[in-house]
Amino acid sequence: MIKIAILDYGVGNLFSIQTALKKLGVTTIVTSELDTNLEYDGIILPGVGGWKHAVKRIQVNQRILNDYYENNKPILGVCLGMQLFFEKSAEGPGDGLGFFEGEIMLFSNDVKVPHIGWNTLKQNNKDRILDGVEDQSWAYFVHSLYPKPVDSKIISTTTDYGIEFTSMVNKNNIFGTQFHPEKSGKAGARILENFVSVCGKL
Amino acid sequence: MTLSKRIIPCLDVKEGRVVKGEHFVNLKDAGDPVELGSKYRDDGADELVFLDITASPEKRKTVSEMVCNVASKLDIPFTVGGGISSIEDARNILCSGADKVGINTMAIEKPELITEISERFGRQCCVVAIDAKRNEDNMFEVFSYGARKSTGIDAIQWSQEVEKLGAGEILLTSIDRDGTEDGFDVELTKEIVDKVNIPVIASGGCGSMEHFVDVFNKTNVDAALAASVFHYNQFNVTALKGFLKENEVLVRT
Numbered sequence: 110m111i112k113i114a115i116l117d118y119g120v121g122n123l124f125s126i127q128t129a130l131k132k133l134g135v136t137t138i139v140t141s142e143l144d145t146n147l148e149y150d151g152i153i154l155p156g157v158g159g160w161k162h163a164v165k166r167i168q169v170n171q172r173i174l175n176d177y178y179e180n181n182k183p184i185l186g187v188c189l190g191m192q193l194f195f196e197k198s199a200e201g202p203g204d205g206l207g208f209f210e211g212e213i214m215l216f217s218n219d220v221k222v223p224h225i226g227w228n229t230l231k232q233n234n235k236d237r238i239l240d241g242v243e244d245q246s247w248a249y250f251v252h253s254l255y256p257k258p259v260d261s262k263i264i265s266t267t268t269d270y271g272i273e274f275t276s277m278v279n280k281n282n283i284f285g286t287q288f289h290p291e292k293s294g295k296a297g298a299r300i301l302e303n304f305v306s307v308c309g310k311l
Numbered sequence: 312m313t314l315s316k317r318i319i320p321c322l323d324v325k326e327g328r329v330v331k332g333e334h335f336v337n338l339k340d341a342g343d344p345v346e347l348g349s350k351y352r353d354d355g356a357d358e359l360v361f362l363d364i365t366a367s368p369e370k371r372k373t374v375s376e377m378v379c380n381v382a383s384k385l386d387i388p389f390t391v392g393g394g395i396s397s398i399e400d401a402r403n404i405l406c407s408g409a410d411k412v413g414i415n416t417m418a419i420e421k422p423e424l425i426t427e428i429s430e431r432f433g434r435q436c437c438v439v440a441i442d443a444k445r446n447e448d449n450m451f452e453v454f455s456y457g458a459r460k461s462t463g464i465d466a467i468q469w470s471q472e473v474e475k476l477g478a479g480e481i482l483l484t485s486i487d488r489d490g491t492e493d494g495f496d497v498e499l500t501k502e503i504v505d506k507v508n509i510p511v512i513a514s515g516g517c518g519s520m521e522h523f524v525d526v527f528n529k530t531n532v533d534a535a536l537a538a539s540v541f542h543y544n545q546f547n548v549t550a551l552k553g554f555l556k557e558n559e560v561l562v563r564t
Contacts, residue, residue: 122382122405122406122408122409122410124379124382124406124407124408125382125408125410128382128383128408129386157432157433158432158433159430159433218508220312221508221509221510221533222508222509223434223435223479223480223509223510224314225435225479225480225510225533226314226315226317226357226510226533226534227314227315227317227357227563228313228314228315229313247315247563249387249388250314251388251410251435251479252435253434253435268313269312269313270312270313270314271312289388291386292386292387292388292410293386294352294386294387297386298386
């Protein structure tokens with residue numbers, strides 16, 4: 110059985126992502142401290158809470174997350190979880206994991222913030238976890254900030270909200286989505302299924 | 312911009328069951344929240360709102376059970392409102408699997424609750440419901456306690472205030488139009504939408520598919536909520552979205 114850890118920053122709804130994974134037959138372990146003695150097939154950084162608070166939880170787990178990153182083991186970051194892959198955020202102080210060069214930016218006042226609702230994913234690279242997901246599929250977003258990667262090669266999809274922002278990133282086995290796949294109907298379910306299958310292959 | 316307009320069916324829930332009735336009287340059992348929610352999801356609803364109208368406090372734990380059941384089945388977002396009066400109530404609902412909580416009367420009586428919820432769980436979790444009615448002075452006035460109590464508060468000022476306090480979204484109901492099937496209150500909706508920079512959901516008064524086109528074309532509102540047209544199957548979400556698309560409103564299909 111595939112075993113995936115969900116990192117708990119101590120706030121909000123982890124139930125939905127957990128349920129979505131359970132439906133795929135995955136054993137989920139929700140924890141605020143990843144255990145070096147356990148071999149997870151993958152780790153999910155979920156998308157709830159704020160940067161400042163999450164950065165603290167990340168520090169505690171930095172060593173093991175770096176280890177997964179360096180050894181090319183699968184990590185999926187959702188929303189804030191994906192933003193933590195970068196270096197800094199306009200949302201608050203503290204350093205992210207720095208897996209990717211770049212910063213998390215605030216939307217300008219030309220658009221309503223938060224960006225809430227269903228928007229489309231324009232595919233850039235055929236990321237493995239987009240397998241079977243049509244170009245321009247709808248996904249559910251709820252966020253006020255977005256990532257601005259330095260390396261454009263990691264951008265898998267972009268989305269139009271006043272500006273064309275990065276809505277999905279991937280490098281090796283590190284995947285990140287600015288939208289919530291667990292709330293994005295069929296396309297989202299497929300993305301999670303694809304991530305689980307990446308976890309199963311290693 | 313490719314952000315779609317959202318269609319949100321609203322379900323009234325009492326002691327864990329969906330109920331239907333006119334203005335909260337003559338309530339009839341209308342079925343299981345999970346079943347009805349799934350049907351709306353299959354029809355293409357973008358989100359759902361569950362409004363809990365359970366009166367007795369001792370039966371309020373039925374809410375978290377329901378939320379848990381809904382969250383295990385549905386893969387679209389949903390909001391739960393009704394009776395949330397503290398950060399613990401909000402936490403309880405969110406940790407049971409709801410994506411957002413809606414607060415109304417308590418937001419007026421304890422405005423700091425808006426800030427507490429948004430700081431703790433993120434502002435996207437915090438939907439502030441505003442029930443507004445045009446008064447004799449031609450002002451849109453906020454009402455609390457299920458539209459029964461006048462507050463003297465100006466709805467436009469209040470909407471700007473809740474944005475400052477940390478609301479992520481406003482659910483705006485026109486008391487004048489609610490239950491009339493005369494259409495959404497375009498004037499009220501436009502007034503508020505143009506004064507805030509957070510998403511607004513229009514509610515109250517819709518009786519036809521044209522009413523949705525109207526509110527989306529005449530205002531910059533983000534979503535529209537309805538209950539009875541969907542409950543009594545005047546039309547379903549699939550048909551509505553087809554109609555909106557023909558009328559050049561961007562919807563998810």
